[in-house]
Amino acid sequence: MKKLNTxxxxxxxxxxxxxxxxxPLYIPAGPTKLYPAQHMINAISGVLLxxxxxxxxxxxxxxxxxLLGTGTIFAFPGGIPGALVVGLVHRYILKKDYAALxxxxxxxxxxxxxxLLVAPVAFQIGIIKxxxxxxxxxxxxxxxxxxxxIIGFTIILFLRKTGVIAPKVYK
Numbered sequence: 001m002k003k004l005n006t007x008x009x010x011x012x013x014x015x016x017x018x019x020x021x022x023x024p025l026y027i028p029a030g031p032t033k034l035y036p037a038q039h040m041i042n043a044i045s046g047v048l049l050x051x052x053x054x055x056x057x058x059x060x061x062x063x064x065x066x067l068l069g070t071g072t073i074f075a076f077p078g079g080i081p082g083a084l085v086v087g088l089v090h091r092y093i094l095k096k097d098y099a100a101l102x103x104x105x106x107x108x109x110x111x112x113x114x115x116l117l118v119a120p121v122a123f124q125i126g127i128i129k130x131x132x133x134x135x136x137x138x139x140x141x142x143x144x145x146x147x148x149x150i151i152g153f154t155i156i157l158f159l160r161k162t163g164v165i166a167p168k169v170y171k
Contacts, residue, residue: 012057015044018041019065023035030136031119032114032132034140034143035075035078036144036145037148039103039146039152040151042149043149043153043156044100046083046084046090046103047090050090052087058083059076059079062076062080072128073118077117081110081113082149083103097156103149103152107141107144111134111140112137115132115133119137
């Protein structure tokens with residue numbers, strides 16, 4: 001079993017804290033609250049920490065946002081797949097910081113999950129009062145994901161350039 005890395009745990013806590021501090025900066029869209037900062041954090045965590053820490057960070061951020069009232073049930077399918085895709089692509093396919101730019105692929109998956117699974121159930125049990133069509137989820141989630149992803153990728157490049165995060169040696 002792989003040992004937990006104290007630096008990775010610390011970075012996860014910092015990323016959750018940053019996401020929490022930025023959580024009031026959301027855009028309401030139907031029953032959702034779009035949150036570009038989550039996509040930024042997904043891009044950063046997926047590249048720097050990998051898919052499993054990325055999922056953990058997105059999940060914890062979703063829980064905290066819901067507890068604070070700055071999130072909805074859609075924080076989970078909207079955030080978690082992006083971190084997973086970035087982490088998997090970075091670790092197993094691309095192995096470059098550009099993997100951060102794959103976050104919208106995961107968010108597209110999240111839009112489908114939101115529209116086809118989460119929204120109907122949430123509507124039936126009374127959590128939400130209306131359902132958006134799948135196209136609305138796709139457009140809304142991508143309008144949140146693309147700028148957040150670009151900001152996250154830019155932050156990774158800045159952190160590497162300034163030496164805050166060591167340059168990766170890719171094999």
